[in-house]
Amino acid sequence: MAKIPRNLKHYLENIVKETLKTAFNIDTEVIFEETPKPEFGDYSSNFLFRLKKELPQPIQTVGDIITLEVLKKLQHIADEVSTQTGFLNIKLSNKTLHNILLEINNNPDEYGKTNVGNGKYINLEFVSANPTGPLNIVSARAASIGDSLKRIMNYAGYKAESEFYSNNAGQQVKHLVDSVKWWIKKLQGINEVFPPDGYRGEYLKDIAKMVIEKGIEEEKLPKFITDTILNEQLETLKAFDVHYDHVTGEDFIRESKFPGLVLRVLKDEKFLFFEDGATFFRSTDFGDTEPRVIIRRDGTGTYFFYDLAYHLYKLHRGYDELIDILGPDHHGYIKRMEAGLSALGYPGKLKIIIAQQVSLLKNGEKIKMSKRRGEYYTLRELLREVKKDAARFFFLMRTRDAHLDFDIDLAKKIGKENPVYYVQYMHARSNSLLKHGREHSIIPKCNNLRLLRLPEERLLMRRLMYFPDTVERAAQRMEPHEIPRYLIKLADIFHNYYQKNRIIDPKKPELSGARLYLVLAVKNVVKKALYLIGVNAPEEM
RNA sequence: GCGCCCGUAGCUCAACAGGAUAGAGCAGUGGAUUUCUAAUCCACUGGUUGGGGGUUCAAGUCCCUCCGGGCGCGCCA
Known part of the structure; x- marks a missing residue:
């Protein structure tokens, strides 16, 4: 019984590539793919079309020669090799298919593993929310994509790790704390005007209660509140079977050496200029549409600045490539981030992919969501309605680039439609x-x-x-x-x-x-x- | 105004460096079960791939242009 090669597709590709080289001295990449119909065989390649201009003889003549040669080499695994209208088609023998069953059942945990990743060390960052409230539906989609990608890439020979970044520093934390303080006073019977930039949402009331019960001191409030919300976010993700290898806080980044390092490198490389008292990064040198502020007039760093520091931190940990999965409202951010990392000496190391928006459908109608009013559907709520399995599957049914209509009624149904x-x-x-x-x-x-x-x-x-x-x-x-x-x-x-x-x-x-x-x-x-x-x-x- | 994503059957979507007769599911119509789970299967109907132009042996896919929908364009994060 002839042993089948570990990766059949690549094996076929190599055979044809070699044949082309020896018979016609043509060195080219050959790619096989699934045939559109079983009548054409199991694998097909269109390399003859692609090489048409370089071929020394008419396409059919070359096709016939290659067909014969390839058939000779594949006798042990294939029944038919043929060219039809320019495609080279290969039909594998039943024996070969039987051997695949053996391969699967002898070692189920190995079947399908490939080594295209070649051990490349990857950091996958996804969801990465502000610790100001529960996770929403777009985060849920990003979580499905990110966590699945990690599993898939590891199976394909990459070394992929997942990471959650918590923006637990800056102005928004101050607003968050003010909002909780307002609830604390309200619970104590003191009615004040709600802070103008405060966060609406009943969940902050629960946190205010916890603060009172535990007697948290004023100066420890920011950390207590952001940690509480971060924990809730991570717990929700666990219920979604998303477990992170790394969780990093913006507070940690701000205290680290990396903001200073970013500043120094950009300055040494002359990518900075000053205007109106602020420090700008000349991101336009790398294709961005306008320069970006990194240090404000008041001396504080922008979100972008600390995000650069954070990415530099990740790169210093040794990753070959960083992948960020962001929501659709962040695509304007891609250029400047890529520009920043290029300026820091890491061109091409960051890949940002966008998970497009999600609309929830219930009773055939879209559920209205308004971020402004704090009305949005949370991942928790979704998981109360539909099973985790259904949610994860549904979030992955569309390409990342497509808007997704998530039909809650369908996800709950039992039957073929689902x-x-x-x-x-x-x-x-x-x-x-x-x-x-x-x-x-x-x-x-x-x-x-x-x-x-x-x-x-x-x-x-x-x-x-x-x-x-x-x-x-x-x-x-x-x-x-x-x-x-x-x-x-x-x-x-x-x-x-x-x-x-x-x-x-x-x-x-x-x-x-x-x-x-x-x-x-x-x-x-x-x-x-x-x-x-x-x-x-x-x-x- | 500029930038990104999308536009394919009534609906939701596929289509792998541009390749073979543009495919599935749902909905609609008609059928199948002495059963190992009918929580299933089969058949039929359904298309000017938003419009127009271009490149190519070959365009849903690439280029130009127009139309329509979504999102973004802060010294916010």
């Missing part, structure tokens, strides 16, 4: 089949996999084969939504297969054993895929 149930049910059904098999003394067996010859079985195995490619794509594009989409496709095929065919038939023990082996592979892959997006794989539903 993709998260559809997908989780695939896992529960697999488990149920395995259980049912045991009751009839039929267990998954791999010695007769050639009995798996239905078209549906081939489609299913083929889909399992694409899992490593999916993980790799998700990691490289930083698009976790590849995973939910993959799962939905797999579920379509699986449920269809189940519906049409009897998996367990005590009269056909060999066939049943082979089919259960396939079911087991599905279960293993589904479980892993769900883990990568932080969704549970239930044994029963």
